[in-house]
Amino acid sequence: MNRKIVIPIVIVISLLFAASVFVGGVVVGTVLEKHRAELYAQSFPSIDKVAELLNIINHAYVEQVPTEKLIDGAVRGMIEALDDPFSHYMDRKHFDMFQEQTSGxxxxxxxxxxxxxxxxxxxxxxxxxxxxxxxxxxxxxxxxxxxxxxxxxxxxxxxxxxxxxxxxxxxxxxxxxxxxxxxxxxxxxxxxxxIPNVFSKKIDDDIGYIRLHEFNEDTTNDIKSQVDKLKSQHVKGLILDLRNNPGGLLEEAVGLASLWIDSGPIVGIKSRSGNIESREALGGADTKTPLVVLVNKGSASASEIVSGALQDYGRAVVVGETTFGKASVQTVVNLEDGSAVLLTTDKYLTPKGRMIHKKGIKPDVVVKFDRKAAKDNQLDKATEIVRELISGKRKLSAAS
Structure with a gap:
């Protein structure tokens, strides 16, 4: 049985997939290698079992059931059999919403x-x-x-x-x-x-604060625009807030980290064969402005790529709580009928080779969020640390 397999130009790293008006939480990256696509097109003798059962149900089941519904159920069953919370089948409706969300x-x-x-x-x-x-x-x-x-x-x-x-x-x-x-x-x-995704403001006239909700196609340009705006207002340090950011596009994670890391790998993508593909910094980075990154247990995937890279290179102080710990990469595979599968195909490593899956990124400065406090105690601590970096009281150091 030969089936046409369409490999898209995106790969996703996701915390979760939610079927709603807005779909969130993925990291999408690159095209799969040609030989992997060819492998996908191979036939499997056991597929005849599925066709046989489909034929039996169509002719013998007590009620008529749409064939499309049965096929969708079979596909969902295969994905569920992987026992992977990050692999999903998306019908056409939910795939359209997924594409819309990642486009921004x-x-x-x-x-x-x-x-x-x-x-x-x-x-x-x-x-x-x-x-x-x-x-x-x-x-x-x-x-x-x-x-x-x-x-x-x-x-x-x-x-x-x-x-x-x-x-x-x-x-x-x-x-x-x-x-x-x-x-x-x-x-x-x-x-x-x-779709509103980035919020920025000044804190006490000399510190810039930027909050990113998720990584979509516009993320790097949007953040750079906000950074440039804040710098024009003479801020001396920056806070990047990635708390509760579930992830998004892999390429945007690389692009965002490259705003502050000038050269070297941002992330390593490890396939099941063990090969590691390095995604390099894009160049032209700001390597001077003091930077603090805020994270918590809701920071996942692309958020962990960025915070992990900045921590490994000692380019920023990471503040908050240990992140979610999701280091798997999902690939979007388009199916012929307009539906798609979000399939885990790779794992990723930080620039120093750390595997953070189910471990997360431990902050340089751990601050548990105080829900009873009148103010955001994690943001207050981040502000304090930026001031220490600006004054020279605190020095940046790379992860060991």
Missing amino acids: HFDGVGIELSQSKDKQLMVYMPIEGTPAYKAGIKAGDIIIKVNNKSTEKMGLDEAVKLIRGKRGTTVTLTIHREGVKEPLVFKLVREQIK
Whole structure:
């Protein structure tokens, strides 16, 4: 049985896969070698057993079941048999959402949706700068119609499908707003919407703070833009917050670490044959500005690649709690029908060869988060350490 295997140009390192409007938590990387793709195309005699059972069910089962449903179930069963929490089968719908999440943008009007307690379609938040935000749509607004179609009993998936569309086209939303007697009608022109992923601010006028939610296609450029902006405001040190960052694109992890590591390997990718492929720093790094990286047990995969590399080279002080400990790489394999498999294909090592799977990255300065504190005690400690680096009171040192 010869099947066409399509190998994409992305590889993923993920903490988890969630089927929701936004899908998060993966690290995606490179194309598999050609000979590995050819191996995938080999036939297996035992596949006849699956075909035989499929034929029996189609002809003898007491009720008619769609063939596609049975095949999907067989594929899911094979992936579940791996007993690997990071390998997943994605049907077309969830694969589309996965691709959207890792791209970092979509075409629409910029509304994050939720459902109210009585199952009404509610605006959770308009994204700043988008058509919805500019038109005056507010958090808490209830969408009662989309293009004259009632949203009563409409699920989130259907609503998202109706509201999104090709940029330049229009969609009309009819909204009920608390305290306003008559419904409000908004005719919006769809645009490309960038999913908010990076937040930055200044702390006490001389320290820059950057928080990254996950690693998507725009991560390196977005972080560099924020770093440049903060430097133009004369900050003397930086804090990179990777807490609760579940991962994302492998290439973006390499790109981000390369902003501060000028040369040498950022990460080693180890295949099951034992071969190790090194991903090198891209050059042009800032090797001078004092840097602290914040992590916790929710920092995984790409977050651990970045924090592990910066720690190995002694380029930053890592502060917080031991990270999740996920050092496996997932490859996205496209299937013929538009679905895909997210398959664990490799493991990764830090530049010094550390295997952190199920161990995590132990911070240079361990600070347990105090939920009872009025302020963020981990951020306070990171700020204190940046000041010590700026003053020369503390020196950077590489991991041993």
